Amino acid sequence: MAPPCSSWVWFSRSKTGRSVERPCGDVTNFKVRENNRLVSRVAHLLWLAVARGVHVVILQPADSLLWSHPRIKRLLVRFSLQRVKVQLGAFGAASQNRWSCSSMSLGVQNLLRTRSGATVGKLHRHFA
Numbered sequence: 610m611a612p613p614c615s616s617w618v619w620f621s622r623s624k625t626g627r628s629v630e631r632p633c634g635d636v637t638n639f640k641v642r643e644n645n646r647l648v649s650r651v652a653h654l655l656w657l658a659v660a661r662g663v664h665v666v667i668l669q670p671a672d673s674l675l676w677s678h679p680r681i682k683r684l685l686v687r688f689s690l691q692r693v694k695v696q697l698g699a700f701g702a703a704s705q706n707r708w709s710c711s712s713m714s715l716g717v718q719n720l721l722r723t724r725s726g727a728t729v730g731k732l733h734r735h736f737a
Contacts, residue, residue, distance in 0.1 A: 632677035652680035
């Protein structure tokens with residue numbers, strides 16, 4: 610699953626008012642509210658999927674503040690999801706940008722690490 614990243618990355622922070630301390634940003638801004646609502650829905654869908662045993666992957670740019678959203682944080686901590694930073698080029702993409710993926714599936718985590726020389730860290734260590 611890849612929620613739109615435009616509201617969560619560094620170059621939009623001056624318009625969204627998002628920061629690590631204020632991941633929900635300027636809630637008086639309609640687009641910020643809409644993106645917060647979308648991410649809340651994503652968190653609910655992921656919660657249902659994980660609870661039913663479905664392996665999920667969340668994809669965002671490495672500098673995304675999506676990981677700091679309260680509902681995403683609770684989901685990641687509750688299910689001990691791992692954050693894996695990968696280079697897209699390792700999977701054949703022309704871009705060498707770094708992305709963060711989170712998954713509860715050890716198979717997915719191992720694939721990402723093996724293919725990309727990715728770095729891994731437990732999210733609850735970063736966000737608890």
